[in-house]
Amino acid sequence: MILPLTSKINNKKNLTIGGNDVIELGDKYGTPLYIMDIEAIKKQCRSYRENFSFPDIDTDVIYAGKAFLCTAMCQLIEKEGPGLDVSSGGELFIALNSGFPPERIYFHGNNKSPDEIKYGLESGTGYFMVDNFTELEMLGKFCSKGAKRQKIMLRVNPGIKADTHEYIQTGKLNSKFGFGIHSGAALEAVKRVKQYDGRLELTGIHAHIGSQIFNISCYEKLVEVMIKFIKDVRDGLGILITGINIGGGLGIKYTSDDRPSNIEDLAVVVHNAVVKYSRKFNVRLDKLYIEPGRSIVGNAGVTLYKAGTVKEVNDSKKYIIVDGGMSDNIRPMLYQAKYTACVANKMDGSGSLGISDNSNDSEVSKMHYTIAGKHCESGDIIISDIELPAVSEGDFIVVATTGAYCYSMSSNYNGQPKSAIVAVEDGKNWLWVKRQTYKDLVMGDIKLYEK
Numbered sequence: 001m002i003l004p005l006t007s008k009i010n011n012k013k014n015l016t017i018g019g020n021d022v023i024e025l026g027d028k029y030g031t032p033l034y035i036m037d038i039e040a041i042k043k044q045c046r047s048y049r050e051n052f053s054f055p056d057i058d059t060d061v062i063y064a065g066k067a068f069l070c071t072a073m074c075q076l077i078e079k080e081g082p083g084l085d086v087s088s089g090g091e092l093f094i095a096l097n098s099g100f101p102p103e104r105i106y107f108h109g110n111n112k113s114p115d116e117i118k119y120g121l122e123s124g125t126g127y128f129m130v131d132n133f134t135e136l137e138m139l140g141k142f143c144s145k146g147a148k149r150q151k152i153m154l155r156v157n158p159g160i161k162a163d164t165h166e167y168i169q170t171g172k173l174n175s176k177f178g179f180g181i182h183s184g185a186a187l188e189a190v191k192r193v194k195q196y197d198g199r200l201e202l203t204g205i206h207a208h209i210g211s212q213i214f215n216i217s218c219y220e221k222l223v224e225v226m227i228k229f230i231k232d233v234r235d236g237l238g239i240l241i242t243g244i245n246i247g248g249g250l251g252i253k254y255t256s257d258d259r260p261s262n263i264e265d266l267a268v269v270v271h272n273a274v275v276k277y278s279r280k281f282n283v284r285l286d287k288l289y290i291e292p293g294r295s296i297v298g299n300a301g302v303t304l305y306k307a308g309t310v311k312e313v314n315d316s317k318k319y320i321i322v323d324g325g326m327s328d329n330i331r332p333m334l335y336q337a338k339y340t341a342c343v344a345n346k347m348d349g350s351g352s353l354g355i356s357d358n359s360n361d362s363e364v365s366k367m368h369y370t371i372a373g374k375h376c377e378s379g380d381i382i383i384s385d386i387e388l389p390a391v392s393e394g395d396f397i398v399v400a401t402t403g404a405y406c407y408s409m410s411s412n413y414n415g416q417p418k419s420a421i422v423a424v425e426d427g428k429n430w431l432w433v434k435r436q437t438y439k440d441l442v443m444g445d446i447k448l449y450e451k
């Protein structure tokens with residue numbers, strides 16, 4: 001199913017999530033509104049915890065905060081057990097400010113500034129994920145000066161092309177991320193770690209090859225390349241590396257055409273590969289890390305919009321213009337991401353929540369629409385063709401699967417205040433993030449003159 005785990009239809013034929021009528025949520029909090037199904041997030045965390053638990057290797061799950069981060073999410077993740085991947089000083093601040101334990105934070109970023117590095121060190125961040133020589137040097141120098149010992153992992157580029165959109169492939173040979181294994185940069189980086197006189201503790205290597213990956217066989221290749229590299233380091237430099245972090249990337253279902261894999265199968269592929277290649281290369285690993293983002297939050301979130309004008313431009317083109325768009329979900333414009341949607345106050349007919357795989361069993365006659373945003377761009381199209389029951393102004397449109405990379409990529413384009421986020425669970429609802437106000441839009445502005 002594409003809608004969040006706890007979605008149902010009530011006797012008013014409205015969509016409910018977490019036991020809350022979505023229309024009532026819209027009336028209470030306004031639209032556009034991100035709705036997060038807490039039970040769905042907890043279930044995914046639990047599934048990662050249970051499936052990535054092996055008798056022969058200690059495994060840590062790290063939530064990739066770039067997918068969706070706010071104070072309450074950090075606090076939920078802290079309770080559910082994973083570590084937290086942050087990718088900038090700003091994300092680090094959000095995490096620390098929420099009370100997230102610094103020792104469980106993994107500090108990513110492919111161009112950390114000196115200030116970000118100092119901030120990470122001073123706040124006791126558990127691990128620095130080092131991307132490049134500039135950062136390695138800075139980190140080494142700061143640690144030597146302060147006589148501090150810091151755990152690090154080196155991000156390597158394994159030269160693997162994951163089967164996904166090219167904008168979210170991150171482990172190809174010419175990718176901007178990490179130290180190339182094939183170019184020899186990764187080996188050189190391991191050598192240089194030694195120069196810092198024990199100030200930098202190399203706990204492992206990291207690679208992230210892409211996002212929204214359906215064909216998970218690439219993880220076997222990734223594990224092979226990483227363990228082979230560890231063998232080469234041992235044989236060539238006499239240095240033992242005992243941890244691998246395989247990044248995130250597991251794909252999720254956005255539309256009924258998507259055929260993602262699942263956490264259980266991923267765990268089997270990864271574990272089998274670890275066993276196989278540890279044996280083959282005679283390498284002993286004692287720590288495995290995985291760093292999922294999208295597969296934890298993606299399906300847990302929806303965006304609730306209100307339909308404004310419904311415009312028929314010709315026989316074959318009918319627009320529903322909603323009260324948000326590219327400012328709250330840039331993914332369709334950024335990499336042609338596909339979504340599906342339903343009319344939350346017209347969930348009649350199918351009994352299948354309207355947008356699940358068997359949506360065709362609906363007896364209600366449907367029309368083809370394009371769902372467009374309110375922004376001044378022709379490309380501001382959320383869904384270019386979808387069948388829905390007849391929509392009128394004021395109807396509530398739910399776009400599904402917007403839990404990942406929507407709020408975190410949102411903007412104030414066209415002066416649109418950022419949408420509120422509401423959490424729902426067991427019939428209760430409460431705000432995670434307030435809607436921005438017009439005043440928030442000028443908070444950092446400085447007037448040229450007083451009037």
Ligand SMILES: Cc1ncc(COP(=O)(O)O)c(C=O)c1O
Nearest residue numbers: 064208211248249291292293294
């Ligand atoms: C370093 C790193 N780890 C983990 C992730 C999470 O990936 P996903 O959301 O596809 O699981 C990303 C996302 O781009 C990433 O850059």
